[in-house]
Amino acid sequence: MDSFTDIFSKPELTKQDILQMLLSDGENRSKLFAKASEVKEKYVGNVVYFRGLIEFSNICSKNCFYCGIRKGNRKVKRYNLPDEQIIEAARFAFESNYGSVVLQGGEIEGEAFTTRIENLLRKIKEVSGGKLGITLSVGEQSPEVYRRWYEAGAHRYLLRIESSNRDLYYRIHPGDETHRFERRLQALYDLREAGYQVGTGVMIGLPFQTSEHLAEDLLFMKKLDIDMCGMGPYIEHADTPLWQYRGQLLPLDERFDLALKMIAILRILMKDINIASATALQAIDPIGREKALKIGANIIMPNITPGQYRNDYKLYENKPCTDEEASDCKNCLEARIHMSGNKIGFDEWGDSKHFSKRIE
Ligand code: SAM
Ligand code: SF4
DSSP, rough: OOOOOHHHTTTOOHHHHHHHHHHHHHHHHHHHHHHHHHHHHHTSSEEEEEEEEEEEEOOOOOOOTTTTTTEEEETTTBBBOOOOHHHHHHHHHHTTTTSSSEEOOOOOOHHHHHHHHHHHHHHHHHHHTOOEEEEEEEEOOOHHHHHHHHHEEEEEEEOBBBBBOHHHHHHHSOGGGGHHHHHHHHHHHHHHHHTEEEOOOBSOOTTTOOOOHHHHHHHHHHHTTTTTTEEOOOOOOOOSSGGGGGGGGGOHHHHHHHHHHHHHHHHHHSSEEEEEOOOOHHHHSSTTHHHHTTTTTTTTOBBBBBHHHHOOOOTTTOOOOTHHHHHHHHHHHHHHHTTTTOOOTTOOOOOOOHHHHHOO
């Protein structure tokens, strides 16, 4: 076994090195976090960029076994934000000097949906004088659809692979035509081809997931040469099929710690990418996202979905801020980010430095 000082000086990390870091505790765990923090400061700086998150609809055609808004959950009150309210939320982000917004929702395919998103993208660009950056996160679509949305103004796309291990993927998704691992993987290549900054990620602490899976997930992201990552702890939801395995899960504090380690290791592995501090971290620890910003993450996605809809976008239990209005979140967030030793990159897109270098 190598010492952490030896591991940190290697040009390439092996799966064994990553496993050693994932399983670290005590002094080694502190060394890992200190190193990740140093790498962050050196390569992307202590600046945090905001992406105002608009969860515009919880209507979804898919049935992922972990997700509270899956199609098969009849207990969810479905909503679809009117276009005016989406634009209003984007205007709020713009006026609050957030550099970007994320439009996220259930996965729907078809011309009506494609055109709607296309029009929304154009309108958001229009109301912000072209200044707001736009990230999309609406699942698997055809290469043509990805191209159309790129041309309409989206320039980043988040599509988590959820798990890069094919067997595990099929344990957390139905094995039917609408949930194919190969298609999800291909979608990541299609997004790159269309010109996006591509983000992916995984859930951490899933039933059946091992440390080896997580180490392989990190190497997968490195191999794919992603520009951005959003990953966070898996949190069980009572109205989903995976709820039955809740007795096999790591305790929440251990899942949280594992998620922090994943973020720290990824920062060391891919020094100049953008790493989001996932909302699910906050569901476990009220200052969970700020802890992630200290040890490697540099993006935060304040929820700016109008308060009345937040309760209905419950992917998991105990989702934070579901009863707050966007402005409440803004004030508490700013103070907490300063406390985490970071500055806020107001009015900036905060694009992935990794992406800029790759296309140079
Ligand atoms: N429908 C799109 C998709 O799946 O890519 C975007 C919205 S989906 C709700 C966004 C992310 O939520 C998923 O990629 C998944 O990782 C995460 N998610 C869903 N259920 C979760 C849970 N129970 N715990 C943690 N994250 C969850
Ligand atoms: Fe739908 Fe995304 Fe939830 Fe899967 S994770 S059920 S695609 S919203």
